[in-house]
Amino acid sequence: MTFADLGLSDELLRAVTESGYDTPTPIQAQAIPSVLMMRDIIGIAQTGTGKTASFVLPMIDILAHGRSRARMPRSLILEPTRELAAQVAENFEKYGKYHKLSMALLIGGVSMGDQLAALEKGVDVLIATPGRLMDLFGRGKIMLNGCSLLVIDEADRMLDMGFIPDIEEICTKLPAQRQTLLFSATMPPVIKKLADKFLSNPKSIEVARPASASTNITQRLVKVDSRKKRDTLSKMLREADVTSAVIFCNRKTTVRDLNKSLQRDGFKSGEIHGDIDQGSRIAELERFRAGTVNILVASDVAARGLDIKGVSHVFNYDAPWHPDDYVHRIGRTGRAGASGVAYTFVTEADAEAIDNIQKLIGTKIEVVGAADVVASAEPVRDELARAPRGRGRGARPAPVEERPSAEIEQPTPREEKAREDRPRDNGQREDRSRDSRPDRTTSAAPPRRRNDQADDGPDDGWNGPVPEFLNFGFTQ
Template structure:
């Protein structure tokens, strides 16, 4: 079915064609005509199916007729994260370039004054996260009485982040005869209750079984030892495979994101990071670097796991097995998008067994284990070019080259009975070197030459 059969305007079809799309995805083909007929919609679709365009395209044509008024947006799209909100805004700019629609983005990390100025001019489309929208509403900077079209996107993610009470409050501020579109990858009971309360005779469109994974994604479990050093070593071997061109690596903690990115860069990889402690401008800048190819590896926390549509991601790595099985579906959905194929690796230690069991129960499939992992040579423990096999440090106790071993003065013999000798425990304890797996996996900045004489003398033992 071509896009022309969906009932969209010529201007919109022109913009879609210039974007390189010729046929709608299943969720788009099923949703667009019903939205144009002003039906309420419950859309259940896995990530990467073109869900965003399924509501953006008909909204552009619906809003093409009418005028906006100051502080009274004509439509509202609620997104759980800043990144998703920014992505929806990009879709409106791309597909609505032949329409004269005004748009405002209400997200945290951006000056509130600029957002208020945009609202005062009047907007056709308001894209917002619930927290910032509620903040402006309570300050009296926005009215929702003229908002006749509401989109609740990623509803199950809204539930996970605790936004359902805010969404219920927002719904009560909108006209009761509005059109409401709700999209979610899964339909847990609280989301079903929300839909029953605020949607009127909705049409349910489901293009894939809830929580199913994309069949275009090849999945692997990679058994590893629990130490972070060993996991990083295995990850580097996987990253060096020829078919890994661009990759997103997910960690469970923000500190792990920072540490892993630092380690990868020290080994010569072109990597960047994105997590919740970064301000909005820094996160957008890092995403732009990834999209432009300035970096080809992005280390991320789950703040980036849902909804980001970045073309050409060849591989997804779960450096940490996700705590919540739903997050696994959304993480690996960053690859294999729009009909392309992709690969997802999950590094699994013994303590991850329960998490993997929950993931396999949710998706209804057994994930195969990767038996052979690409080897990483030991010299890769330092940055590329910093240390080679020829410049590897000599053993610590080795004598200077071309010199005879230094003679040590004879020690007086202690013939006293054992009981009269000083206890060994009375001597100051020798400091043991740090264990390798607990050390930072960065460049080795220690001594890289033969041992000085004064150290040789101090290391002499009984």
Template sequence: MNFADLGLSDELLRAVETSGYTQPTAIQAAAIPSVLMMRDLIGIAQTGTGKTASFVLPMIDILAHGRSRARMPRSLILEPTRELAAQVAENFEKYGKNHKLSMALLIGGVQMGDQVKALEKGVDVLIATPGRLMDLFGRGKILLTGCELLVIDEADRMLDMGFIPDIEEICTKLPKNRQTLLFSATMPPPIKKLADRFLSNPKTIEVARPASTNANITQALVPTTTRGKRDVLTTLLGQDEVANAIIFCNRKTTVRDLNKALRQSGFRSGEIHGDMEQPQRIAELDLFKSGAINILVASDVAARGLDIKGVSHVFNYDAPWHPDDYVHRIGRTGRAGATGTAYTLITAEDAENIENIEKLTGQSIPRLEVAPAGRAPRRETGREDTREDRPARPRRGSAARSEAPAAPTEAAAAPVETSTDAPRADRARRDDRAPRPDRDARAPRDERSQRPDRAARPARDDRPRRAPDIDAPDDGGWNGPVPSFLNQKLGA
């Protein structure tokens, strides 16, 4: 089957042929005829199967008949991210170059004034993210009553990003007799509920099992540690077959830090994440597409739906938290029939996430042991190291003298003169003496005087007597009983 068998116009066929495509993909072959017949459609297809062209191509032929009116777009395409919306706009420009169709792109990060001017002239195709569309609608800059065709793309990602309430509100403002197309890689219950509510007798096209991964992608899990991730990644990136790659991280801070580390290591890398302004993100994508950089470090939100030809490898620097994200991430490679490779770096903490991914995709992902090349094994602590592993440190003072060559064996028995600076061995022997008994456990004074070691000592009558612990009271020569208050004071 070729595109001419799908019922597309000659002008559109020439544009497709100029773009280098001759045969439609499975989702295109199944969806395009139904869309041309003005039927509602649910398309379930894994990412990278060409589903964007499956609605862009028939829309161009449908919208070729008619004219637009000011602030009333004739069709609306909802996308979850700015990057994916921009790529859909590129598809319209590429395939619609032989048609006189007007188009507007409503995305965040771009000045609103130019977008409002385009709407005032009237557009045939409006491509928008839900947030910017609701903003302009609330300002009264756009009317949706003339919209004949609605496309909800990446519906499962819309769900993850919390856009479903906005989509429901947008659908209520559109004409009820419109044509609605919904595309998604997976079909969770909330998306099924959305389709049941806003689609009329839709035709369901499923070209692959939900959440299945592309058979053209070689997958592997690479066990490592948190500290060893960068070394393992550097080893994998150094392989000859890595022409270009997208590296996914779970956090924006990780994206920035990893890109900085890769650049310091000599790699031609760039980054894309949600904190960047739209012009910066577009510039980074252009550098990657042109080959000026061959490594793109990205977050999930920024790279969702990126359609870049010829990506040879995908690296999950962080294992994705949601199983669906794994399918979308690795789908950046192996597109349009090409082959690709996807590595996922995992630690012990990722066991549950990997289990959920394998359960969702219905396959066991093989493990691959990778040893960092060109680096000595990292020592966790110095406790297990021997002294020979460490460079010798110069000794000073008496410690240096103690390391002098030992005397002959006969001299070892010679008496050692006693000095105030006792050798370490003598001090050690003194330290080995039995500890002194606790003062509170000593025998009374008169009992200690009868001990054998005390008795052997010569008497020292000339030694001054120890003063009493307290001053004796002046009793005035009293020979009678000691008063009770004196007994308490004297401890009697």
């Protein structure tokens, strides 16, 4: 089957061909004809399956006929994060270059005035995060009664971030007679209830078992002592055939500390987390794409939507607290038919998290000991051990057995759940409260710089980098 068999227009087929694609993925082959027939869709697909193009391509043909009006978008795509919204916008830019369609991003972190100006001109496609959309709707700056096509993307991520009430309210503002497309990697009961309420006789498309991992990815659990995580990681990065890697941590403080440690060890690494400003985020991702750095240390903000070709390895430095995040983390490798390797470091405290992951994916992951992957710590390694943070440059490093652990104390799943239950905006407002109890790791932590920000738990609120084409309209 080719894209020409799906009923797309000649202009769209030309753009697809020029983008280097000729054969649709399974979800594209099943979804595109149904969307063109104006049916509601429930699409269940794991990351990296070409889900975005499965709704972008037919939307372009559907919207090719008709005119947009000021402040009344003709279609709406809801995304949980700025990163994902930006990538959808890039898809419209790439595939819609032979159509006279206008597009706007309605997301946080950029000037509201520029977004209002784009809306005043009228847009065919509005790509938005729920928080900013509800904000402008409440101000009377946007009307949704002309929107005939709604896409709810990454619905399970919307649930994780607390956006489901906003989505339900948005749906009530849209015309009753509309086409609705819902896509999700998993289908928890809340999302199923949402679909039953707002979709009309939808066609269900499932191209992979919910929350299943790609068969192109070799998965391994590495049993390791929490005090030797960094040494084990450094040894694996040196001895394994790592061309490029994404290393995931649960907390922003761990991301920062681990990146500094890798750089001291001579690795070309960078970091991505929610405390980095927008310009730096964009620059860091571009450095990684260009190969200037080949190791990216990241929090879960990069687990979804980060589409970079050629990532050979994923390392879960911390086992994810939520099973779904495991699937999205390792999905950064093994994309577009390529093979990849995913290692997850496992300590004694991670037993419950690993059990939940294996139940979710329905597969037992092979367990290997750290000694099976790299050699045990040797005397030569002890001689090269870094001095504990907080000492002077010339200070003599303490013996390994006397050094306090530099690992960040992980909150329990119950504490993590309490954090997630707090109200959030569209990923911008973060809980800045600090535990008043003294941190037992302060003796090993560096003196806080003036511009350092306090760690505030899991970093699932960053909305990703914003592209340069924020108010982009398609040209001929």
